[in-house]
Amino acid sequence: MKKSLMLLGNVLIILVIMAFIMLYVSSERQKMLVSQTEAFKNMTVAMESVTTNYLVGEQQVCRSWSNYINASDMTAEDAINYVRKSLTAPEIMAHILFAGEDGLTGFSTAPKADGDYTVSYNDLDIFSNGFNDLLKEDSTVNVTRAYINPINAIQSIGFCCCWPSTWPT
Numbered sequence: 001m002k003k004s005l006m007l008l009g010n011v012l013i014i015l016v017i018m019a020f021i022m023l024y025v026s027s028e029r030q031k032m033l034v035s036q037t038e039a040f041k042n043m044t045v046a047m048e049s050v051t052t053n054y055l056v057g058e059q060q061v062c063r064s065w066s067n068y069i070n071a072s073d074m075t076a077e078d079a080i081n082y083v084r085k086s087l088t089a090p091e092i093m094a095h096i097l098f099a100g101e102d103g104l105t106g107f108s109t110a111p112k113a114d115g116d117y118t119v120s121y122n123d124l125d126i127f128s129n130g131f132n133d134l135l136k137e138d139s140t141v142n143v144t145r146a147y148i149n150p151i152n153a154i155q156s157i158g159f160c161c162c163w164p165s166t167w168p169t
Contacts, residue, residue, distance in 0.1 A: 055143060065094075076107060080117070084109040093151065095119050095158070108151050119150055126158060 065086065069079045076096060083094045087109060097106035103122035111117050126144040144158035 059143075080107040080109060093149065093156075095121075095151075097121060110151055112151055121150065124148075124150065 065083055069082065072078075072082075074082065076098075080094075080096050083096070087094065094109045095106055097104040097119070103120070104124075105118065105120045105122065107117050108119040109117075112119075124147050126147045146155055146157050148154070149156040
């Protein structure tokens with residue numbers, strides 16, 4: 001009888017220890033999930049801030065080009081040459097587009113394979129809220145939706161700003 005009481009006591013001690021371990025592991029898992037969720041939220045907020053700052057910076061570059069071009073007496077070809085010379089990274093491309101009856105056409109800072117600098121956006125719907133919404137001068141960052149660039153077929157986004165609607169030739 002002594003042996004069975006001792007065995008029962010040991011089994012009871014093991015069960016209590018196992019129950020304690022299960023409660024502890026469950027509690028720690030819950031703390032870790034809360035910690036990981038909080039870290040994810042913080043990372044998302046930080047990345048949103050970084051992305052916003054990047055987009056605002058790109059918009060400022062675009063507005064600087066626009067201000068300089070508007071203040072100068074440039075043709076469309078002069079304007080695209082100015083923008084081409086001001087780009088510092090070869091993978092960045094700028095397009096000056098004209099809204100016409102046929103759609104959006106214009107010039108690119110990079111040539112197509114045949115050396116032609118003209119570009120057409122007639123078959124692309126890149127403005128999710130309409131073209132006119134992007135021409136408003138306010139504090140918002142004017143960015144197009146993602147699209148396939150008609151010059152190099154790379155997925156791109158565009159930063160838009162207002163330039164003169166008519167250019168001297």
